[in-house]
Amino acid sequence: MIPAEFDYVAPDSLDAALGALRDGGEDAKVLAGGHSLIPLMKLRLAAPSLLVDLRRVPGLSGVQRENGAFRIGPMTTHSAVEANADLGLASIVAATIADAQVRHRGTIGGSIAHGDPASDMPAVMLAAEGTMTVRGPGGERQVAAADFFRDYLTTAVEDGEILTGLTLPALDGYGFAYRKFNRRREDWAMVAVCALVKKAGDGSCEDVRIGLTNMGSVPLRASTAEAALRGRPLDPDSIAAAAEQAAEGTDPPGDLNATPDYKRHLARVLSRRVLEEAAAAAA
Numbered sequence: 001m002i003p004a005e006f007d008y009v010a011p012d013s014l015d016a017a018l019g020a021l022r023d024g025g026e027d028a029k030v031l032a033g034g035h036s037l038i039p040l041m042k043l044r045l046a047a048p049s050l051l052v053d054l055r056r057v058p059g060l061s062g063v064q065r066e067n068g069a070f071r072i073g074p075m076t077t078h079s080a081v082e083a084n085a086d087l088g089l090a091s092i093v094a095a096t097i098a099d100a101q102v103r104h105r106g107t108i109g110g111s112i113a114h115g116d117p118a119s120d121m122p123a124v125m126l127a128a129e130g131t132m133t134v135r136g137p138g139g140e141r142q143v144a145a146a147d148f149f150r151d152y153l154t155t156a157v158e159d160g161e162i163l164t165g166l167t168l169p170a171l172d173g174y175g176f177a178y179r180k181f182n183r184r185r186e187d188w189a190m191v192a193v194c195a196l197v198k199k200a201g202d203g204s205c206e207d208v209r210i211g212l213t214n215m216g217s218v219p220l221r222a223s224t225a226e227a228a229l230r231g232r233p234l235d236p237d238s239i240a241a242a243a244e245q246a247a248e249g250t251d252p253p254g255d256l257n258a259t260p261d262y263k264r265h266l267a268r269v270l271s272r273r274v275l276e277e278a279a280a281a282a283a
């Protein structure tokens with residue numbers, strides 16, 4: 001399909017990009033890698049009057065470590081995240097996104113700003129308790145991942161604002177694992193689960209975070225399962241008992257691939273597997 005007509009600008013500074021968004025009004029949209037927005041435009045599910053391409057804005061891509069966290073530019077591609085093993089969980093998750101072509105164009109910021117609950121990276125930001133930096137006409141603000149994802153394809157990024165950075169806590173010493181259930185390797189997740197586990201000196205679970213993908217209209221934490229495991233031994237029985245509660249409080253949408261009940265089953269099974277793997281990998 002051919003998209004509706006639109007204007008296009010590629011400003012060379014953040015201020016100019018914000019100005020273009022302001023002048024373009026509510027029908028102006030930011031363009032990052034284009035791998036979610038352009039397909040929607042081709043299907044005429046989105047018809048922005050202006051695209052403000054961020055590719056020439058300096059300082060929006062790359063990864064730096066500072067103060068125990070990684071500062072990730074929103075224009076950092078999935079393939080760059082995949083190639084950076086220091087990013088731990090985020091790196092192994094990026095490797096599961098679509099195929100090499102998509103990973104070379106698609107960006108972590110685009111994925112987070114798009115707010116699709118089936119995308120892989122939002123649940124990672126949620127489980128790691130990351131923070132998003134958003135800049136707009138009113139200045140800059142920090143939004144915790146727990147407050148960022150508001151509803152299906154709806155995030156805390158308002159019209160006229162740009163996601164300018166992601167802060168991902170390094171979580172040194174945590175074991176991590178990711179399991180994504182799909183029919184073909186490059187497909188979106190039917191359900192996916194990530195886990196981060198920290199072991200106490202006596203081998204019990206000091207901390208655990210479980211992120212769920214495609215189990216509701218936003219990415220979710222499996223908080224009941226986390227609470228069931230925290231402070232318990234990291235043995236197969238405790239892990240299995242906690243994982244049984246992984247679907248508590250979720251409301252997964254049924255679709256062509258899976259009923260809500262099947263998705264809840266997947267969340268429990270995948271949670272057990274990632275918890276076992278993350279516990280085994282924890283320092």
Ligand SMILES: Cc1cc2nc3c(=O)[nH]c(=O)nc-3n(C[C@H](O)[C@H](O)[C@H](O)COP(=O)(O)OP(=O)(O)OC[C@H]3O[C@@H](n4cnc5c(N)ncnc54)[C@H](O)[C@@H]3O)c2cc1C
Binds near residue numbers: 033075097121163187
């Ligand atoms: C065939 C195919 C398969 C895919 N499979 C997967 C998959 O398995 N898992 C997965 O997670 N993703 C998948 N994707 C999506 C892919 O990861 C996209 O790259 C990603 O969702 C969006 O990133 P983008 O850079 O392409 O953003 P764009 O498409 O350019 O933008 C997406 C949205 O975010 C907004 N936006 C982008 N950047 C910013 C910013 N800095 N500030 C404010 N708003 C911004 C745009 O205005 C737009 O609304 C797939 C895509 C395709 C085409």
